[in-house]
Amino acid sequence: MYVARCALHHRSAQVMAQSSAASQTQSAAGRAVFRVPPHAYFLVSAVFHYLGPAFAVLLFARVEVLGVAWLRIASAAVLFAAWRRPWRLFSSVGWGDRWSILALGVVLGVMNGCFYLAIARLPLATVGAIEFLGPIALALWGTRTRRNAVAVALVVGGVYFLTSLRFSAEPLGFALAFANCGLFVLYVLLAHRIAQFGGTAGIDGLGASMLIALLVVMPVGLAGALPAFKSPLLLGAGVAVGICSSVIPYVTDQLAMARLSRATYALLLSLLPAAATAIGLAVLHQIPGAGDIAGIALVVAGIAVHKES
Numbered sequence: 001m002y003v004a005r006c007a008l009h010h011r012s013a014q015v016m017a018q019s020s021a022a023s024q025t026q027s028a029a030g031r032a033v034f035r036v037p038p039h040a041y042f043l044v045s046a047v048f049h050y051l052g053p054a055f056a057v058l059l060f061a062r063v064e065v066l067g068v069a070w071l072r073i074a075s076a077a078v079l080f081a082a083w084r085r086p087w088r089l090f091s092s093v094g095w096g097d098r099w100s101i102l103a104l105g106v107v108l109g110v111m112n113g114c115f116y117l118a119i120a121r122l123p124l125a126t127v128g129a130i131e132f133l134g135p136i137a138l139a140l141w142g143t144r145t146r147r148n149a150v151a152v153a154l155v156v157g158g159v160y161f162l163t164s165l166r167f168s169a170e171p172l173g174f175a176l177a178f179a180n181c182g183l184f185v186l187y188v189l190l191a192h193r194i195a196q197f198g199g200t201a202g203i204d205g206l207g208a209s210m211l212i213a214l215l216v217v218m219p220v221g222l223a224g225a226l227p228a229f230k231s232p233l234l235l236g237a238g239v240a241v242g243i244c245s246s247v248i249p250y251v252t253d254q255l256a257m258a259r260l261s262r263a264t265y266a267l268l269l270s271l272l273p274a275a276a277t278a279i280g281l282a283v284l285h286q287i288p289g290a291g292d293i294a295g296i297a298l299v300v301a302g303i304a305v306h307k308e309s
Helices: 002-035 038-059 063-082 089-091 093-117 124-141 147-165 171-197 201-230 232-257 261-269 272-284 291-307
Strands: none
Touching: 002 038, 002 291, 038 063, 038 093, 038 124, 038 232, 038 272, 063 093, 063 201, 063 232, 089 201, 093 124, 093 171, 093 201, 124 147, 124 171, 124 272, 147 261, 147 272, 147 291, 171 232, 171 261, 201 232, 232 261, 232 272, 261 291, 272 291
């Protein structure tokens, strides 16, 4: 009996030591993540937010638009499921947080569909500029100083220059772009709420939402994605689009949102039209005009003037 008690005590000590070591490792990883400035995470998000869709545009010639959207969401959902096991978080939080996760999933599914249908009809920079009109309203809502009001005015002027010369394009493309704009506002609000779960829980919440998004887009996107399964190259390209579009930017979004106020994050989103213009030029050879350049300059000026209140 004494030997058994000693063995049990030894085993308990081992378990406690392993648990302590794991906790210390996770804590160290968390400290390393938060040593990186939140603005750096945002810049990564800004680049990949449009780099993935630019590659997706190249896929439209071989795979239907909504099929590419399905591949994007499906590959991200599978990766999050394997990496984070997000259902564990979903089952452990209250119903208020569960509804936030479910709502974000629905928004992600519909938003990605509208966005891809829009960029199939309009230049990437135009859709990116329209996408920003909603978040600038969030920045204006959160403004508390005259300096920030000037910053918002500069950014609004920049977005005007980026969009005013192209409203003669097809109406359906603009309708989809503005629908995407409204959904993007909901994404910012819901994703910011989930980021407040803290630590890696925000990423887990995002992963659970991505699984919901896959269910939302399944009825309209799966059939269009089937041709990609006949070609390893197309399938690999679809998976790469998913990683570039829905994993890297959304994860870095969570890491940035956890440490930035909603108003500051919303104003930083004004970099997105500039990023869309630059990536549209580099990847899709969509050359910006004088109005685009003026708009980008005003957007950058707004970012420089803005100060977190």
